[in-house]
Amino acid sequence: MEKKGTFRVKSGLAEMLKGGVIMDVTTAEQAKIAEAAGAVAVMALERVPADIRAHGGVARMADPAKVQEILVSVSIPVMAKARIGHFAEAQILESLGVDYIDESEVLTPADPDYHIDKWKFTVPFVCGARNLGEACRRLAEGAAMIRTKGEPGTGNVIEAVRHMRQMNEQIRTVLAAPDEELMTLAKAYGTPYQMLLAIREHGRLPVVNFAAGGIATPADAALMMQLGCDGIFVGSGIFKSGDPETRARAIVEATTHFNDAARVAAVSSGLGEAMSGMAIEEIPEHEMMQNRGT
Amino acid sequence: MIIGVLALQGAVREHVISLRALDVETRIVKRKSDLEGLSGLILPGGESTAMSLLAEDGFTERLKALADAGFPMFGTCAGMILLSEAVEGRPTGHIRAIDITVARNASGRQVDSFETLLDVEGIGSDVPAVFIRAPYIVTHGSGVRPMAVHNGSVVMARQDTILVASFHPELTDDRRIHEYFIEMVKETGT
Numbered sequence: 001m002e003k004k005g006t007f008r009v010k011s012g013l014a015e016m017l018k019g020g021v022i023m024d025v026t027t028a029e030q031a032k033i034a035e036a037a038g039a040v041a042v043m044a045l046e047r048v049p050a051d052i053r054a055h056g057g058v059a060r061m062a063d064p065a066k067v068q069e070i071l072v073s074v075s076i077p078v079m080a081k082a083r084i085g086h087f088a089e090a091q092i093l094e095s096l097g098v099d100y101i102d103e104s105e106v107l108t109p110a111d112p113d114y115h116i117d118k119w120k121f122t123v124p125f126v127c128g129a130r131n132l133g134e135a136c137r138r139l140a141e142g143a144a145m146i147r148t149k150g151e152p153g154t155g156n157v158i159e160a161v162r163h164m165r166q167m168n169e170q171i172r173t174v175l176a177a178p179d180e181e182l183m184t185l186a187k188a189y190g191t192p193y194q195m196l197l198a199i200r201e202h203g204r205l206p207v208v209n210f211a212a213g214g215i216a217t218p219a220d221a222a223l224m225m226q227l228g229c230d231g232i233f234v235g236s237g238i239f240k241s242g243d244p245e246t247r248a249r250a251i252v253e254a255t256t257h258f259n260d261a262a263r264v265a266a267v268s269s270g271l272g273e274a275m276s277g278m279a280i281e282e283i284p285e286h287e288m289m290q291n292r293g294t
Numbered sequence: 295m296i297i298g299v300l301a302l303q304g305a306v307r308e309h310v311i312s313l314r315a316l317d318v319e320t321r322i323v324k325r326k327s328d329l330e331g332l333s334g335l336i337l338p339g340g341e342s343t344a345m346s347l348l349a350e351d352g353f354t355e356r357l358k359a360l361a362d363a364g365f366p367m368f369g370t371c372a373g374m375i376l377l378s379e380a381v382e383g384r385p386t387g388h389i390r391a392i393d394i395t396v397a398r399n400a401s402g403r404q405v406d407s408f409e410t411l412l413d414v415e416g417i418g419s420d421v422p423a424v425f426i427r428a429p430y431i432v433t434h435g436s437g438v439r440p441m442a443v444h445n446g447s448v449v450m451a452r453q454d455t456i457l458v459a460s461f462h463p464e465l466t467d468d469r470r471i472h473e474y475f476i477e478m479v480k481e482t483g484t
């Protein structure tokens with residue numbers, strides 16, 4: 001008997017993406033460039049985060065026709081973003097056959113209080129998190145993969161680093177704590193108690209954790225991998241740069257050979273202009289995407 | 295005895311955990327030089343396109359030469375694609391170590407991915423198998439022994455010292471398939 005949509009099948013696909021780079025694309029043509037550069041998956045969306053940030057307005061799920069176009073253009077998995085709490089967008093994306101849904105703070109949230117009940121779906125979900133509490137709440141809602149939120153569309157890696165370090169520190173605390181301290185830790189972090197037990201059983205987060213939000217260079221990718229991320233999402237960093245093909249390939253190489261500085265140096269050379277990027281301090285509090293959907 | 299796990303990309307950690315659980319020393323393999331002194335190699339699941347692009351110059355040829363010399367290799371999912379003689383829709387196979395033609399993503403998109411129990415010849419019954427956007431073996435040469443079939447497609451096979459599976463034994467706690475490969479490596483005795 002075949003069982004579809006089990007947690008093992010959902011988290012299993014994320015395991016297969018480890019050590020790889022997932023690239024934001026807005027057209028079939030970009031998806032092909034990403035695949036040829038060695039991306040392990042593409043993320044289909046209407047506008048990359050930098051454009052969403054620049055243009056404002058409500059950012060929604062991509063046009064299904066566009067998602068469809070991307071789905072048939074590549075043989076690697078295709079992910080797509082739905083608004084936080086917008087389970088109808090998620091249902092549409094599932095019916096189109098996307099391989100993973102990103103319930104993403106990059107889009108304008110649709111629900112002020114609640115995330116999607118992801119257990120109801122056969123398609124797996126990835127969600128962003130700034131800390132262990134957010135990660136564990138998303139997992140308890142049925143997410144099968146986690147990524148840092150970072151600060152999308154900035155080309156500035158500092159927030160992804162902050163979130164990864166925060167997550168690592170809290171996981172270390174959970175692993176080292178005596179049994180009687182666990183419940184109080186669960187309360188302090190805002191995590192379901194059972195999730196902390198799962199972390200202790202695995203010795204780590206029980207699912208794959210990728211870096212996302214502000215990664216723009218091969219060195220950024222190598223940094224995040226050395227901090228313990230399982231792989232890399234690149235949003236605006238590739239197709240907002242001067243030479244997307246070369247940069248995409250360079251980030252892929254740096255993600256595989258993150259411990260080999262000479263190799264990362266070689267692929268980083270002469271890449272042309274990176275996306276210009278912005279300082280986090282320049283962003284007004286209410287425009288910070290990472291504060292959405294906690 | 296050291297068994298390597300190809301670590302260009304994919305589910306490397308799970309294979310390492312499975313091998314260690316069976317008291318086998320492991321090594322992460324990213325470059326040709328990492329192959330020296332190994333008794334066998336596992337090619338994990340992942341994205342075969344990405345892995346083939348990431349292999350350094352001459353890596354594929356080196357693995358082909360090793361396969362021809364009887365070096366044991368086990369490919370799961372994308373690893374099977376890399377080891378196969380031919381891939382549907384592609385001009386050529388990659389390492390071409392086993393005489394099979396595979397169809398990529400034959401089990402469909404992720405919503406069609408599934409887990410099931412298989413009877414595997416020479417290994418046992420009710421072997422848990424996780425299929426994720428899995429490739430199937432569509433044709434195979436006479437020297438290839440099919441070991442498991444699902445819905446009419448061959449999903450596990452062996453030719454001499456090369457073992458391939460469409461699915462992911464490393465995502466389960468059942469170690470029988472890894473034990474089988476370790477026995478293959480011991481029999482080869484390098």
